[in-house]
Amino acid sequence: MxxxxxxxxxxxxxxxxxxxxxxxxxxxxxxxxATESTTRSGMGCSNLAHGFAGITGGDKAALRALRxxxxxxxxxxxxxxxxxxxxxxxxxxxxxxxxxxxxxxxxxxxxxxxxxxxxxxxxxxxxxxxxxxxxxxxxxxxxxxxxxxxxxxxxxxxxxxxxxxxxxxxxxxxxxxxxxxxxxxSGLTNSEKSRVRQLYAEGKATREDLLEAEAASYHxxxxxxxxxxxxxxxxxxxxxxxxxxxxxxxxxxxxxxxxxxxxxxxxxxxxxxxxxxxxxxxxxxxxxxxxxxxxxxxxxxxxxxxxxxxxxxxxxxxxxxxxxxxxxxxxxxxxxxxxxxxxxxxxxxxxxxxxxxxxxxxxxxxxxxxxxxxxxxxxxxxxxxxxxxxxxxxxxxxGPAESLDKSVLRGVDEPFAADGGLRMMSGNLGRAVIKVSAVAPENRIVEAPARVFTTQEGFAEAFQAGELDRDVVVVVRNQGPQANGMPELHKLTPPLGVLMDRGHKVAIVTDGRMSGASGKIPAAIQLTPEAAVGGPLGRVRDGDVVRLDAETGTLEVFVDANELADRPMVDFPADAQAWTGTGRELFAALRRAVGPADRGASVFGPVAASHFEGQWDRASR
Incomplete structure (x- = not known):
């Protein structure tokens, strides 16, 4: 031992x-x-009667007996x-x-x-x-x-x-x-599902082809x-x-x-x-x-x-x-x-x-x-x-003392990699998380001009127009908790996979999420402070050179510090009046109160509501 x-x-x-x-x-x-006896033993009779009124048979008698x-x-x-x-x-x-x-x-x-x-x-x-x-x-x-x-x-x-x-x-x-x-x-293999998704992104598969593949995966x-x-x-x-x-x-x-x-x-x-x-x-x-x-x-x-x-x-x-x-x-x-x-x-x-x-x-x-x-x-x-x-x-x-398939699961003495593949990144853009366990070593360092988006739809339009067919760091901002609830951005993955397969160096930098389905594309995600509260991602412009280095854990934009600080914030997310539909208006209080990603992106606890000094004030606009 x-x-x-x-x-x-x-x-x-x-x-x-x-x-x-x-x-x-x-x-x-x-x-x-904590109580010595059953929790309900300290309840008043009216309270307890309400608690078992809807029950019949022996369970009702047992609840009433308090034992x-x-x-x-x-x-x-x-x-x-x-x-x-x-x-x-x-x-x-x-x-x-x-x-x-x-x-x-x-x-x-x-x-x-x-x-x-x-x-x-x-x-x-x-x-x-x-x-x-x-x-x-x-x-x-x-x-x-x-x-x-x-x-x-x-x-x-x-x-x-x-x-x-x-x-x-x-x-x-x-x-x-x-x-x-x-x-x-198990249904359709994940690799085949991914292949069909990329073909659909390129216009080489029909919607029916895609639906058939998805239905065979989730079945x-x-x-x-x-x-x-x-x-x-x-x-x-x-x-x-x-x-x-x-x-x-x-x-x-x-x-x-x-x-x-x-x-x-x-x-x-x-x-x-x-x-x-x-x-x-x-x-x-x-x-x-x-x-x-x-x-x-x-x-x-x-x-x-x-x-x-x-x-x-x-x-x-x-x-x-x-x-x-x-x-x-x-x-x-x-x-x-x-x-x-x-x-x-x-x-x-x-x-x-x-x-x-x-x-x-x-x-x-x-x-x-x-x-x-x-x-x-x-x-x-x-x-x-x-x-x-x-x-x-x-x-x-x-349980088994040895792996029964070492292509899937191994012991500590013969791992797939020496570290866990989850790394923290930091630099003049803030702090982010990157998962490199599925990223090939040759793709873990990307230095390329940025192309900035605020929606997945804007990214998709640029991809279809051929504007991203080059080395590129795709920046998708105003996707953090306070901006719009921090949605996952998986629609980015198939087109970026296409670009990578064409031989381009590509990466994602975002204050949004990619979750467990993030794969072969290097993605610096959950960036904090988010753009919506004044984070430097809100000052990045198209053409700025961004370097994502998953080996050293650095994430930076090559812009002079004073120039970056002096740039005005742009592309603010929608204000509370615009964040409506599909029930979103019901969650406005949570959006205002949520804390940063590195503190759990939670509305509970002391860091919620006031987690950044000088955070973006929607009411001042």
């Missing part, structure tokens, strides 16, 4: 040190909220999103399983769940990131009835799981388990199978000890998936009281947060998690920074190749050994904290085991 790596130890220590005041206050709040633990189910189920459609049957399964071990379960509330794949490139995408904090508040509303001794969080995708977890951490005195649905079966219930934010969320949550071991990538519609869902109900009741009592706020601590970051880095996961994990940590009183990601990335090797970092999908990753092999090799190398609380018990070694059904009974056995 190797000792914990010194960099992992040091990063964890400094996180704990800088978080001491906030974390202590958070834990004190949890202690004050049995009650699970609050919070679900993101809807039948439009493939990842959440399987959750339709979960509440009934959970209620029956809870009764079998002397508990009760109530459906506490639903949370919104939107799909970036559906809203991509459309106005609704500008609500996507804000939906995370709405989900957190919705989870808070569900649990605020104070009827529950534990909670099960049913959710999968980007924004949804982080939002549910942030909300549940406000009730961190309660045990909680996240319950996934699993990935859809059934379950999570999309590429390694985007949804699957990054799931993997990170398991390594943080928030899923049952091995639960993450079991497909929907299988006996094992149902067995794990039912076991989550039994397990959360077991940890709701007594010797195994395990509050959520004790599972999510400095060590588990670091474990989550390391899992993200080791697998080349979604850049969205550089915001979500910061926001999740903050909800537990912990201050996580982008510098922590960067320092950990320098010592955590890249161990998996899953699209867009390779040709395999998440089902291939699971078949090669999955989370169990990943945890094992990282633990053996001292790159994960072993001594952590998890929903399965104390110690991360439990997550080296995988669930199976033996004669219909759920049991756990040792």
């Amino acid at each position: 190797s000792p914990t790596h010194p960099v992992v130890t040091e990063v964890t220590r400094r996180i704990a040190t800088r978080s001491a005041v906030g974390r202590t206050a958070y834990l004190e709040r949890l202690a004050a909220a 049995k633990p009650n699970i609050g189910i919070v679900s993101a189920y809807n039948d439009m999103l493939s990842a959440h459609q399987p959750m339709d049957e979960y509440p009934a399964w959970i209620k029956e399983a809870a009764r079998g071990v002397g508990g009760i379960a109530q459906f506490a509330g639903g949370v919104p769940a939107m799909c970036d794949g559906i809203t991509q490139g459309r106005d609704g995408m500008e609500l996507s990131l804000f939906s995370r904090d709405v989900i957190a508040m919705s989870t808070g509303v569900a649990l605020a009835h104070d009827m529950f001794d534990a909670t099960l969080l049913l959710g999968v995708c980007d924004k949804i799981v982080p939002g549910m977890l942030i909300g549940a951490l406000s009730f961190g005195h309660l045990p909680a388990i996240l319950v996934p649905a699993g990935p859809m079966s 059934s219930p379950g999570t999309c199978t590429f390694y985007g934010t949804a699957n990054s969320n799931q993997l990170v949550n398991e390594v943080m000890g928030l899923h049952l071991p091995g639960a993450t990538f079991v497909p929907p519609g299988t006996p094992l998936r149902r067995a794990l869902t039912e076991e989550a109900a039994r397990r959360v009741i077991a940890i709701s009281r007594g010797a195994e009592h395990t509050p959520l706020g004790h599972v999510v601590d400095e060590r588990s947060i670091v474990n989550g970051v390391i899992a993200l880095l080791a697998t080349g996961g979604s850049t969205n998690l550089t915001m979500h994990l910061v926001a999740i940590a903050s909800a537990a009183g912990i201050e996580l920074s982008w510098d922590d990601f960067s320092d950990l990335s320098s010592v955590v090797p890249l161990l998996s190749r899953v699209y867009p970092n390779g040709s395999a999908d998440i089902n291939h990753f699971q078949a090669a050994g999955g989370v169990q092999f990943l945890v094992g090799t990282l633990l053996d190398a001292g790159l994960l904290h072993r001594d952590v609380h998890t929903v399965a018990g104390f110690g991360l070694d439990r997550y080296r085991t995988e669930p199976v059904l033996v004669d219909g009974e759920l049991v756990w056995r040792d």
Whole structure:
């Protein structure tokens, strides 16, 4: 057994040190909220009567008697999103399983769940990131009835799981388990889907060709199978000890998936009281947060998690920074190749050994904290085991000690790359994130004239007109949280892939997002300070030479500092009156209050609303 790596130890220590005041206050709040008996035992009779009025049968009598633990189910189920459609049957399964071990379960509330794949490139995408904090508040509303001794969080995708977890951490005195649905079966290969998208961008494929390819890729219930934010969320949550071991990538519609869902109900009741009592706020601590970051880095996961994990940590009183990601990335090797970092999908990753092999090799190398609380018990070694059904009974056995496909998953002793492929960039344009795990080494340094856009549509028009058929750094600004909600900009990727395939040096610099689907194009994203609050990206002009160097982590525009500072800001985003339609006007308060990307792009916490000195004042225009 190797000792914990010194960099992992040091990063964890400094996180704990800088978080001491906030974390202590958070834990004190949890202690004050905890109760010796069932939570609802302190309720007035009228309050309690409202809480069980809609229930019939034995559950009503049990709730009234104040003895049995009650699970609050919070679900993101809807039948439009493939990842959440399987959750339709979960509440009934959970209620029956809870009764079998002397508990009760109530459906506490639903949370919104939107799909970036559906809203991509459309106005609704500008609500996507804000939906995370709405989900957190919705989870808070569900649990605020104070009827529950534990909670099960049913959710999968980007924004949804982080939002549910942030909300549940406000009730961190309660045990909680996240319950996934699993990935859809493998369809059209990701490389073929990407090829058709590029052909369509060039006008060499029809819309029907494109729709056929997309429908063959996203074809059934379950999570999309590429390694985007949804699957990054799931993997990170398991390594943080928030899923049952091995639960993450079991497909929907299988006996094992149902067995794990039912076991989550039994397990959360077991940890709701007594010797195994395990509050959520004790599972999510400095060590588990670091474990989550390391899992993200080791697998080349979604850049969205550089915001979500910061926001999740903050909800537990912990201050996580982008510098922590960067320092950990320098010592955590890249161990998996899953699209867009390779040709395999998440089902291939699971078949090669999955989370169990990943945890094992990282633990053996001292790159994960072993001594952590998890929903399965104390110690991360439990997550080296995988669930199976033996004669219909759920049991756990040792996971694979060796990768079963080294083209997809490897051990620490033979990684795909020496570092995690996620790097922080800085320079006279600000700070940004870049994911290089899918970027070929020869494409990681780009120095070229800028072409500036404020919309994806403007970029598409320039591409179709042949104006970008050269070496170019595409700057897309006013895409940050305060500008328009920080939408993802995936419509840029196929045309830029075409330009790269033609032999041009190309890169993206933006204060918007690209998420886990960012691939072979070097993309400095989530740039902060964003242009809308006075960030220097708002002063870049067409033709300015920009250098993106992913090897050294530098991002700069070659303009004299005084000249750059004296340039007027241009292309301001739409004011509040113009930011309407598709429900956007309902989110205006969040847009005004949101904090910067490197602090989680959250509306919660002390950095929201006033995060930059001299930030752009819309009212002054």
